Amino acid sequence: MQTEVEAPGVEPRDVAGGVTVAAVGKAFGPVRALDGVSLRAAPREVVAVVGPSGCGKSTLLELVCGLAEPDAGAVEAAPAALMPQRDGLLPWLSALDNAALALRVAGVGKAAARAAAHAHFAAFGLEGFERSRPHELSGGMRQRVAFLRTLLAGRPVLCLDEPFGALDALTRAQMQRWLADALGREPRTVLLVTHDVEEAVLLADRIVLLSPRPGRVIATVDVPLERPRHRTDADVVALRERALTALGGEA
Amino acid sequence: MTRRLPLLLALVALLAGCGAKSDTTTAGSGHTEPLTVMLDWFPNADHAGLYAAQASGEYERAGLDVKFVTPSDAATPLKLVEAGRVDLAISYEPDVMLARDQGADVVAVGALVQKPLTALMSLGDKGVTRPQQLAGRTVGTAGIPYQSAYLKTILRRAGVDPGSVKEVNVGFKLVQAMLAKKVDATIGAFWNVEGIQLQQAGRKPRIERIEDLGVPSYDELVFAARRKDLDEAGASRIRRFMQATARGFQLVRRDPAKGVDVLLKANPDLDRAQTAASLRATLPAFFPEDRARPWGWQDPAQWSAYEHWMRSSNLLKPLVRGERAPLTNEFLPGEGLDQGTSGLG
Amino acid sequence: MSAALIVLAGLAGWEAIVRLGLVDDLILPAPTQVADSLWTDRGLLAPDLATTTWEVLLGLAAAIAAGALLGIAMHVSPRARDALRPLVIGSQAVPVPVIAPLVVLVLGFGLAPKVLLVALVCFFPVAINLYDGLRDTDADARKLLRSLDATRWQTLRMLELPSALPAAFTGMKIAAAVAVIGAVFGEWSGSDAGLGHSLLTANGQLATARAFAATVLLFLLAVALYGAFALLERRVVDWTPRSTPRSR
Numbered sequence: 001m002q003t004e005v006e007a008p009g010v011e012p013r014d015v016a017g018g019v020t021v022a023a024v025g026k027a028f029g030p031v032r033a034l035d036g037v038s039l040r041a042a043p044r045e046v047v048a049v050v051g052p053s054g055c056g057k058s059t060l061l062e063l064v065c066g067l068a069e070p071d072a073g074a075v076e077a078a079p080a081a082l083m084p085q086r087d088g089l090l091p092w093l094s095a096l097d098n099a100a101l102a103l104r105v106a107g108v109g110k111a112a113a114r115a116a117a118h119a120h121f122a123a124f125g126l127e128g129f130e131r132s133r134p135h136e137l138s139g140g141m142r143q144r145v146a147f148l149r150t151l152l153a154g155r156p157v158l159c160l161d162e163p164f165g166a167l168d169a170l171t172r173a174q175m176q177r178w179l180a181d182a183l184g185r186e187p188r189t190v191l192l193v194t195h196d197v198e199e200a201v202l203l204a205d206r207i208v209l210l211s212p213r214p215g216r217v218i219a220t221v222d223v224p225l226e227r228p229r230h231r232t233d234a235d236v237v238a239l240r241e242r243a244l245t246a247l248g249g250e251a
Numbered sequence: 252m253t254r255r256l257p258l259l260l261a262l263v264a265l266l267a268g269c270g271a272k273s274d275t276t277t278a279g280s281g282h283t284e285p286l287t288v289m290l291d292w293f294p295n296a297d298h299a300g301l302y303a304a305q306a307s308g309e310y311e312r313a314g315l316d317v318k319f320v321t322p323s324d325a326a327t328p329l330k331l332v333e334a335g336r337v338d339l340a341i342s343y344e345p346d347v348m349l350a351r352d353q354g355a356d357v358v359a360v361g362a363l364v365q366k367p368l369t370a371l372m373s374l375g376d377k378g379v380t381r382p383q384q385l386a387g388r389t390v391g392t393a394g395i396p397y398q399s400a401y402l403k404t405i406l407r408r409a410g411v412d413p414g415s416v417k418e419v420n421v422g423f424k425l426v427q428a429m430l431a432k433k434v435d436a437t438i439g440a441f442w443n444v445e446g447i448q449l450q451q452a453g454r455k456p457r458i459e460r461i462e463d464l465g466v467p468s469y470d471e472l473v474f475a476a477r478r479k480d481l482d483e484a485g486a487s488r489i490r491r492f493m494q495a496t497a498r499g500f501q502l503v504r505r506d507p508a509k510g511v512d513v514l515l516k517a518n519p520d521l522d523r524a525q526t527a528a529s530l531r532a533t534l535p536a537f538f539p540e541d542r543a544r545p546w547g548w549q550d551p552a553q554w555s556a557y558e559h560w561m562r563s564s565n566l567l568k569p570l571v572r573g574e575r576a577p578l579t580n581e582f583l584p585g586e587g588l589d590q591g592t593s594g595l596g
Numbered sequence: 597m598s599a600a601l602i603v604l605a606g607l608a609g610w611e612a613i614v615r616l617g618l619v620d621d622l623i624l625p626a627p628t629q630v631a632d633s634l635w636t637d638r639g640l641l642a643p644d645l646a647t648t649t650w651e652v653l654l655g656l657a658a659a660i661a662a663g664a665l666l667g668i669a670m671h672v673s674p675r676a677r678d679a680l681r682p683l684v685i686g687s688q689a690v691p692v693p694v695i696a697p698l699v700v701l702v703l704g705f706g707l708a709p710k711v712l713l714v715a716l717v718c719f720f721p722v723a724i725n726l727y728d729g730l731r732d733t734d735a736d737a738r739k740l741l742r743s744l745d746a747t748r749w750q751t752l753r754m755l756e757l758p759s760a761l762p763a764a765f766t767g768m769k770i771a772a773a774v775a776v777i778g779a780v781f782g783e784w785s786g787s788d789a790g791l792g793h794s795l796l797t798a799n800g801q802l803a804t805a806r807a808f809a810a811t812v813l814l815f816l817l818a819v820a821l822y823g824a825f826a827l828l829e830r831r832v833v834d835w836t837p838r839s840t841p842r843s844r
Contacts, residue, residue, distance in 0.1 A: 065743045082743035084736035091835040092758045105744045105754070135836040153744060293800045320705055321788055321797075327697065336701060426802060430620040448802045452622060520640045520797050520806075 017043030017078045017156040017189055019064055025072035026059050032214035033059040036073070039208045039217065043078075043156065046183065046190040048200035050243065051210030057193040058085065060215070061159040064191060078189065080157035086166065087146035089134040095145045096121070096130040102153035117152060123185075124148050125178075140171045147182065157189045164199065173231075176202050180228060197247070201239045202229050209247050219246040283316040286488055289328040291341040291472055293321055294518040295444055296529035297364060298341075299510035300537065304499025306513040313491040319517075324423075325393075332477055333357055338488070339476055344469040345397045345566070348558060351577055352567045356478045359578040361493050361547030363472035364536050368443055369398070371405065371459040373436035374429045378457035382409035382464055385416050391434035394420035398439045400564040401466050405438075408465030430454070441471075443533040451525050469557040470549055478575075490582040497546040497584045500537050507531060545583045554578055625805040630812060633805040640794065641806075645813050647790040651707065651779045652821065655714020659771055662715060663722025664764075670723070671730040672752065688720050692781045700785040710782035710790070717778035718771035722764070729763025730756045765829040772821035776814050791817075 019041040026034045033056035041047040049057050062068045065080045081102065089098045097104075099120070100113035108116070121127050124144045134142055143163055150158055163179070164172045176199055183190065183203075194200055200207045200223075207221045221243050225235050290298060301319065304310055310317040320337060322328050328340030329347070333355045340357075342350075347359050373379040379388070382405050392398040399418060406413045421428040425437040426445050440446065442458045449456040462468040476489055503510035511527045539548040554577065561567045580586050607627045613619055614626035621629065634641065666684060670677040696713055703709040733756055741751050783792030791810045798807035 062739070067739060067742055080743070082740060084739050086734075086736050088734070088736040088740035090737060090755065090758070092761075092833075101740075101754075102744050105741065105746045105750055133835050159743075293797045295800075320786065321793075322786065327786070331701065334701060336704070427623055430623050445802075452802060454622075518797075520637075520794065520801075520803075522801055522803065525801060 018045070019047075019075075019077040019080070019157055019189060019191060021060070021064065021073070021075050021077075023073035024060075024063060024070040024075060026056070026063060026068065026070050034063075034070075035214040035216050037210070037215060037217055038073075039220070041157075041189050041191060041206075043189050044187045045206065046192060046204045048192045048194060048204035048207045049210060050194055050197055050200050050207055050247070051215060052212050053195065056213060056215035057210060058161050061161050061191060061193055064157070065159050078157050079155040080159050080191075081150045081153035081155040083146050083150040083158065083160045083163055085161045087134075087142050087163075089142055089146055091134050094131045094133060095126060095137060095141075098134065099126075099145050099148045099152060101149050106153075117148065120148055120152075124182075138171070139167045140175050143167065143175055144178070147179070151182075151186060151188075157191070160190060160192045162193055162195065165195070172196075172199075177228075179203060184227065197243045198231060198236075198240050201225075201236050201243065202231065207243055209243060219243075221246065283311060283314050284488055285316045285318065286310075286339070286492055287318045287320060287337045288339045288474075288492075289320045289322055289331055289337040289341065291322070291325065291328060291343070294319070294514060294521065296510075296514065296526050296533050297368075297443070297472060299503045299507075299514055299530050299533075300496055300500030302499075302513040302517045303502045303510055304495050306516065307499070307502060309495035309498050310492070313495040315488065315491055315495065317492065325395075329355065329357060329475060332475055335477060335480070338480065338485075339474050339492070341472055342475050343471060344473055344554070344557065345561065347473060347475050347577060348561055348567060349397075350475075351574075357475045358478050358481070358576070359470075359473040359549060360476050360489055360582050361474045361496075361580070362470035362549045363474060363547075364533070365470060365539050365548075366536050367460065367462050367466070367469055368441040368471040368533075368536070369401065369439060369461050370442040370446060371436060371438050371461060371464065372425075372429065372440045372442070372446060372449075373457045374449065374454050376455070378455070379436045380457050380459075382406060382459070383411060385409070385436065386411045387415050388435040389417045389419055389433075391419045391421040391425060391428045391437040391439075393423055393425060393439040395439065397561070397564075397566055400561075400566055401461055402438050404466050404560070404564070405461065405464040443529050443536070447529045447532060448525055451522075451528060467557045467560045468553055470553075473549070473578075474547075486582070493547055493582045494584045500546055503530070504534060504537070507534060545580075545585050547580070547583045549578045549580055551576075551578070622802055622804050625808050629805040630808040633803075633809040634812065637806050637809060641791070641809060641813060644789060644791045644794045644810065645817065648776070648779050648783070648792065648814070649817060651710040651782070651790065652714055652775045652817065654707070655711045655778060656718055656768075656771060656775050656821070658711060658715040659718030659775075660722055660768060663719040663767065663771075664726060666719070666723040667726030667730065667764075668752070670727050671756070672748070684720060684723055687716065692717060692778065693784075696781040696785040699782070705786040705788070709785070710779050710787070713782040714775050714778035718775050721770040721774075722767040725767030725770070726760055726764045729760030732763070733759045761833050762829075765825065765833060769822055769825045769829070772825045773818050775821060776818045780814065 021037060021039045024034055024037050025032070037060065039047060039049070049060060051057055059068070061082060063070055063075050064077045065082045066077070067082070090101070093101070096114055096117055099117035103113035103116055104110065118130065121130060126141060126144060129137060129141065134145070137145065147163065150160070164175050167175060180203055192200070192203060204223055206223060209218045209221070210216065211218050221239065223239060225233070225239070229236050288301070294302070298319070305317060325346070328337070329342045329350045331337045332340035333350065341363055344359070347357060350357055371379070371382065379385055385406065390402055392402065402416070402418060403413050406416060419434055421434065421437070425440045426449065428434045429437055438461070442460060446456050446458045474493070481489065507530055510530055511523065514526055515521050515523060538546055539550070541548070558567070562570065611626045611628060614621050614624060666680060670680055692713065695716065699709045699712055703712065737755055738751070741755055746754070779790065780792035780795070783790040784796060787793045791814050795807050795810040798804070798810060
């Protein structure tokens with residue numbers, strides 16, 4: 001079993017469009033969420049952060065998005081857009097207005113923001129649902145609206161916090177394929193938090209495995225596979241096993 | 252023209268000299284002064300003369316724009332006149348004495364009703380017809396201390412041990428307490444208002460007037476003003492009001508049906524039959540028994556006797572020498588600053 | 597359906613108690629007598645209903661405006677909250693029957709004291725419910741707006757205020773239900789019109805059926821106001837609030 005571990009304290013390279021997390025620690029009162037975590041995402045790289053619940057994955061994303069400061073270590077990241085765990089859609093806004101939210105906050109006028117969002121609706125499979133409210137949309141559609149909103153924030157880095165966690169298995173599989181396609185069309189630097197190792201293998205260029213709280217990097221696994229990937233591919237299965245074993249070894 | 256001039260001048264001088272006061276009882280052209288009067292309770296037959304004066308334009312002719320205001324509890328009128336929020340309050344002789352005892356500088360300027368209206372009342376065939384029957388029974392009052400004192404005086408006069416009579420405070424629900432048989436009798440309801448209402452409703456009230464049972468007579472309803480407001484302009488207004496009101500009551504005496512009409516016109520929620528019966532019963536009480544005295548007359552001797560009773564019943568603090576008089580009759584028709592007595596002290 | 601039957605049964609029982617002479621009808625009139633008064637005295641009661649309704653509507657408008665301002669101010673400014681919250685809560689501790697005569701003493705016998713009393717009684721539920729609603733927003737949505745660099749004002753306008761609408765309506769519905777109380781106490785302390793006034797005068801003349809009729813109208817007025825706000829809420833809050841963990 002081989003693991004490749006990024007040594008902490010490496011000099012951060014030019015992170016234009018990228019993310020560098022260097023030996024970061026974060027505690028909330030007596031609870032230590034992260035301890036000495038380092039990872040790197042080059043521009044346009046998809047890095048999956050995998051670990052059990054409560055291992056500080058969401059905290060890591062918040063640090064990268066600038067919503068909190070680390071107690072120890074440093075974070076250097078290009079501007080990042082956050083897609084929170086439960087989509088964060090505003091229930092009183094239509095799908096179109098939710099998608100346009102980032103633009104509205106940035107000061108774009110209502111009509112222009114709506115037009116910009118609408119341009120992507122067909123590609124995102126949301127045609128005809130412009131005026132629907134979130135509670136009228138399926139789980140998958142809600143995630144797509146949220147993802148479109150995240151994209152339209154126009155930032156080079158995307159922090160996706162368990163985007164498919166609330167979906168059923170079938171929809172999740174569909175959405176994983178869809179996200180892979182979307183990122184193929186619109187490549188960004190992505191930090192994808194998930195508890196699903198298989199999802200990480202399907203979508204990421206590199207997987208960072210975190211231990212239970214306090215979150216530490218157990219291992220980093222490269223995923224040098226061609227896209228599109230399928231869950232039944234031998235390489236996919238093998239990597240999945242490797243990652244699971246690495247995770248399991250740290251019980 | 253020149254031959255008539257002295258005659259005209261004489262006439263003018265005569266008219267100007269009419270009335271022994273330095274102010275006039277009629278106004279100049281069209282200009283009216285506002286005057287707010289707070290009634291003692293809701294408009295009822297007691298106020299017939301007031302509404303008659305208003306309806307027939309007496310106040311207007313006297314240069315006054317009079318407004319009647321209804322309180323919702325009996326203590327408010329004196330409070331508001333003391334606070335200067337109303338010009339006149341209709342209140343009760345004992346309440347005026349009590350307010351002055353507390354330091355309020357109010358004075359009674361005329362009696363609306365010349366005798367007590369408070370009665371000892373009970374209902375139905377088992378009702379109390381003599382105070383002697385109160386022994387061992389329950390009597391309701393409105394919780395006002397002087398009503399308690401009335402009860403004790405009545406019982407003492409009747410030779411009943413006050414300890415054997417249970418007194419209950421029923422607030423202002425005197426009639427309801429009797430109807431619900433929570434009490435055997437009440438003191439505090441008026442014979443001309445609640446008494447008539449109960450008669451009309453077929454509940455057969457037994458009514459005893461308390462001045463017949465040993466309580467010294469007094470003026471149930473009086474007009475009270477703040478002494479501070481009795482400067483020249485204020486005194487003029489009060490005088491004009493009282494005199495116009497006297498004319499209103501004389502109107503009602505001549506034509507009681509008209510009195511009922513104006514009351515109902517101003518207060519459409521009154522019951523006609525009740526109001527007519529009440530007015531008929533109250534008419535004699537609007538005017539003093541001594542016909543030489545004007546409407547509104549307050550008998551200083553009677554006030555003195557009542558005040559004495561209040562002191563011996565421990566309702567008032569001990570007498571302070573040099574206290575000013577609680578009443579004045581100077582604003583009544585025919586009375587003036589240089590005529591008649593102006594009260595106690 | 598069953599609620600209607602219970603009400604009817606209650607009314608029938610009430611009617612029987614009075615007709616059988618178990619209670620004097622001058623104390624408790626029968627439902628039929630009350631209904632008769634509602635019709636016979638409509639010439640008196642209708643203008644009174646209009647008067648009280650007007651007092652209540654104006655007072656509610658003032659209460660909603662004041663309550664909204666207070667709720668937002670307390671939410672946005674901790675200093676305002678510390679200064680205002682004890683006053684806001686304390687304002688409800690003094691019983692209305694005690695305040696009412698004082699208000700009338702200062703403001704007189706016109707419309708103003710009644711409107712003020714209604715506003716005093718009603719602004720509290722509006723302010724407190726709005727304040728709670730503003731704080732009680734979806735954690736993820738809040739994180740999202742922060743990550744988008746939303747200003748305080750944008751967060752208030754785009755997230756907190758819409759999110760607080762259901763709570764605000766709860767406050768307004770409560771206010772609507774109790775507004776009538778303020779108006780009645782105001783009328784009781786000095787007025788010559790209105791259902792509260794009518795109630796007192798009717799009682800003063802042993803016209804108990806009319807007093808009950810006035811009370812029925814007050815009750816219906818309160819119910820109608822509540823219903824109006826509930827209807828408005830259904831129109832305005834046309835989304836399903838999410839059941840997600842709350843943040844402060």
